[in-house]
Amino acid sequence: MGLLPFEKRWLVSVITCLIPSGASERLPEGAADLPLERFIDDLLAHAPLKFLLGLRACLWVVSLAPCVVLGRLRLFHQLGDEEQLQLLTRFKDSDAYLVREMPLLFKMVGCLAYGGHPRIQARLALEPRDETPPDWARTASQRAPETPGGDS
Amino acid sequence: MSVADLDAPASPAGMFGLRDVAERALVEDSADVIVIGSGAAGATSARVLSAAGLEVIVLEEGSVLSAPRSDMYTSFKHHWRDMGLQAAEGRAFTPLLQGRVVGGTTVMNGAIIHRLPEPIYDGWAAEHAVNRSFSYAELERVFDALDRELMVGPAPDAVFGENNRLMQLGVERIGATGNRIQRSVSGCRGSAHCNQGCPTRRKQSMDVSFIPRALEAGARLYYQCRAERVRAKRSRAEAVEGRFVDPVTRARGPRFRFHARRAIVVCASAIQTPGLLAASGVGRRSRLLGERLQAHPGTGVVGVFDAPVKMSFGATQGYESKHFWHERMKFEAVGMPLEFAAARLPGIGPALMQELASFDHLAIWGVQIRAEAQGQVRRGLFGGTSVHYDLTDADVERLKLGVSRLIQMMFAAGAREVLPGVHGLPERISSPDQAAPLAALPSDPRRFHCIAAHLFGTAKLGLSPHSSVVDLQGQVHDSPGLYVMDSSIFPTNLGVNPQHSISALAWLLSERLAERKAP
Numbered sequence: 274m275g276l277l278p279f280e281k282r283w284l285v286s287v288i289t290c291l292i293p294s295g296a297s298e299r300l301p302e303g304a305a306d307l308p309l310e311r312f313i314d315d316l317l318a319h320a321p322l323k324f325l326l327g328l329r330a331c332l333w334v335v336s337l338a339p340c341v342v343l344g345r346l347r348l349f350h351q352l353g354d355e356e357q358l359q360l361l362t363r364f365k366d367s368d369a370y371l372v373r374e375m376p377l378l379f380k381m382v383g384c385l386a387y388g389g390h391p392r393i394q395a396r397l398a399l400e401p402r403d404e405t406p407p408d409w410a411r412t413a414s415q416r417a418p419e420t421p422g423g424d425s
Numbered sequence: 426m427s428v429a430d431l432d433a434p435a436s437p438a439g440m441f442g443l444r445d446v447a448e449r450a451l452v453e454d455s456a457d458v459i460v461i462g463s464g465a466a467g468a469t470s471a472r473v474l475s476a477a478g479l480e481v482i483v484l485e486e487g488s489v490l491s492a493p494r495s496d497m498y499t500s501f502k503h504h505w506r507d508m509g510l511q512a513a514e515g516r517a518f519t520p521l522l523q524g525r526v527v528g529g530t531t532v533m534n535g536a537i538i539h540r541l542p543e544p545i546y547d548g549w550a551a552e553h554a555v556n557r558s559f560s561y562a563e564l565e566r567v568f569d570a571l572d573r574e575l576m577v578g579p580a581p582d583a584v585f586g587e588n589n590r591l592m593q594l595g596v597e598r599i600g601a602t603g604n605r606i607q608r609s610v611s612g613c614r615g616s617a618h619c620n621q622g623c624p625t626r627r628k629q630s631m632d633v634s635f636i637p638r639a640l641e642a643g644a645r646l647y648y649q650c651r652a653e654r655v656r657a658k659r660s661r662a663e664a665v666e667g668r669f670v671d672p673v674t675r676a677r678g679p680r681f682r683f684h685a686r687r688a689i690v691v692c693a694s695a696i697q698t699p700g701l702l703a704a705s706g707v708g709r710r711s712r713l714l715g716e717r718l719q720a721h722p723g724t725g726v727v728g729v730f731d732a733p734v735k736m737s738f739g740a741t742q743g744y745e746s747k748h749f750w751h752e753r754m755k756f757e758a759v760g761m762p763l764e765f766a767a768a769r770l771p772g773i774g775p776a777l778m779q780e781l782a783s784f785d786h787l788a789i790w791g792v793q794i795r796a797e798a799q800g801q802v803r804r805g806l807f808g809g810t811s812v813h814y815d816l817t818d819a820d821v822e823r824l825k826l827g828v829s830r831l832i833q834m835m836f837a838a839g840a841r842e843v844l845p846g847v848h849g850l851p852e853r854i855s856s857p858d859q860a861a862p863l864a865a866l867p868s869d870p871r872r873f874h875c876i877a878a879h880l881f882g883t884a885k886l887g888l889s890p891h892s893s894v895v896d897l898q899g900q901v902h903d904s905p906g907l908y909v910m911d912s913s914i915f916p917t918n919l920g921v922n923p924q925h926s927i928s929a930l931a932w933l934l935s936e937r938l939a940e941r942k943a944p
């Protein structure tokens with residue numbers, strides 16, 4: 274199951290709000306500094322259907338939430354940084370389990386991309402780390418084709 | 426086609442994957458015994474049966490881990506079931522972590538070794554008659570052999586690491602006892618990468634220990650090879666059918682049919698085994714197939730220390746406390762990869778970035794409980810399996826107590842702050858008394874983030890076909906020639922990490938199988 278191009282943009286905006294650029298001296302890069310769309314494409318191509326259905330449902334809820342939560346007639350990605358963060362914080366602190374799990378789900382997805390990139394691991398001096406970025410983070414010419422039956 | 430027709434396979438010697446058979450219409454082969462699954466149970470069974478001179482074929486749905494990478498996403502995608510996104514549903518979602526790779530979950534586990542606790546064996550003997558099949562002394566003989574073969578020993582000083590050392594300090598300072606973890610590793614480099622697959626292949630997971638030994642003794646292993654059902658002839662299990670499928674690209678290869686002259690041994694894990702038996706139309710008489718799923722759900726607490734902890738160095742899991750085992754809880758240090766730890770941190774946005782920037786200063790320790798809850802494994806709506814599992818109130822009370830003990834240990838070890846990860850407590854606390862409200866919180870599993878990695882009981886063994894799925898030799902009551910030897914057959918959970926017990930039972934039952942006369 275894929276996401277429509279606008280849904281992908283929504284997802285990118287949620288993840289970049291959770292993992293912003295320029296928020297820490299030691300970690301100046303955020304999720305937006307990585308090829309996040311390629312990561313999302315890879316995830317969508319490989320994750321189980323049930324997970325993707327849940328992800329999509331949460332994405333719609335968060336995207337449409339500004340109207341209900343903040344009284345703003347906008348979609349999530351149309352909000353400013355502050356308001357986006359405010360909205361996700363309200364979700365995170367909610368007493369309703371499913372609501373507070375939503376930012377966690379997006380954070381988990383974003384951190385899989387962010388925390389696994391050797392550039393980020395190098396900033397944190399994590400060893401050992403991979404010499405090459407993961408497949409999704411390589412340019413098309415660097416990427417090995419996915420051959421059925423290959424080892425890994 | 427039989428394996429003899431395969432010319433110069435590109436896979437490791439004795440192993441055949443999709444690319445080796447892609448051009449064939451049907452793959453056929455035969456052996457004395459077919460083992461389904463190559464994890465703790467399957468690899469051990471293959472190791473024992475092939476050493477006993479039987480011709481063995483092992484089937485594994487996953488691929489071969491050839492070049493481990495450090496990033497969790499790649500590991501999830503290639504080597505974990507459902508990319509690590511499988512979860513049980515109850516009031517809360519509980520991720521169920523399992524490997525899907527040659528070597529099974531042992532490839533990404535913490536290499537922690539424990540023997541089946543004697544009180545658990547006694548309970549199994551009293552209530553499930555296991556003493557009529559094997560004594561504790563027989564188990565000990567096998568544990569000794571396993572210890573030798575899997576090079577079991579404590580995490581050495583040089584790679585103990587600060588996360589483990591601090592936990593030792595915390596445990597001792599609250600007046601509890603603990604110990605260095607016995608691990609199945611030879612020459613650990615302390616890379617704290619056990620969950621991604623050991624980069625230096627020091628961990629004695631099944632892919633580097635029992636699988637190669639079984640292959641040396643003549644076994645063959647088909648990977649990317651998914652068993653779908655067991656076929657019977659004159660009511661005796663005699664063949665396994667399925668299809669070669671690339672688990673990552675989902676590309677479908679040929680179908681296969683493998684014939685077993687003597688027995689078929691299912692070791693597909695407590696989640697997959699019941700589905701395989703159900704699809705084969707066997708094991709349902711007692712109505713217990715897929716029922717009684719038990720686990721050791723666990724959760725972690727993060728401590729922030731002034732001095733660097735560097736969780737990324739050291740034995741991934743090197744220290745534990747069983748001091749409160751009689752209260753059904755066990756504590757372990759957990760050197761988590763950045764990606765796991767990040768998702769566990771409370772912050773979002775700039776706060777998360779600050780937390781990540783101080784990753785060096787974080788320690789993570791976990792509590793796992795011997796839960797009373799029993800769940801069910803069923804066929805899922807979208808194919809695959811659907812798992813229902815919900816902690817009981819008593820289980821949640823244990824979790825609360827366990828987390829409060831972890832918080833005490835963290836502060837006792839000198840943590841500046843603790844991030845308890847419990848909804849209803851502050852995200853960060855700077856003294857143990859700030860955790861006091863924990864005791865009064867409702868017994869609701871949704872307040873915690875638990876995972877379950879130890880799974881048992883969905884095809885329980887026992888004497889009677891009315892109250893168990895397999896007999897005391899692991900043979901499915903209504904299917905002669907079909908055996909189950911993984912943790913599905915365990916009557917209960919254990920309260921300790923199960924790999925060694927799973928291997929020990931598979932070893933013993935495989936010895937028995939090898940001694941049985943051919944039909």
Ligand SMILES: Cc1cc2nc3c(=O)[nH]c(=O)nc-3n(C[C@H](O)[C@H](O)[C@H](O)COP(=O)(O)OP(=O)(O)OC[C@H]3O[C@@H](n4cnc5c(N)ncnc54)[C@H](O)[C@@H]3O)c2cc1C
Binds near residue numbers: 463466522535
């Ligand atoms: C993160 C993590 C850490 C852990 N740490 C420890 C630890 O330190 N110590 C410990 O004792 N335990 C640990 N465990 C648990 C332990 O690894 C498992 O309990 C044990 O490996 C289970 O053994 P098994 O043989 O039943 O299943 P597995 O080891 O999971 O093997 C089952 C295999 O069968 C294959 N399979 C399933 N269905 C089919 C099919 N239809 N056709 C073909 N193949 C199939 C699967 O792909 C899999 O490879 C950990 C688990 C996890 C997830």
Ligand code: SF4
Binds near residue numbers: 536610614618620741
């Ligand atoms: S800590 Fe590192 S070197 Fe040691 S067994 Fe685990 S992965 Fe291998």
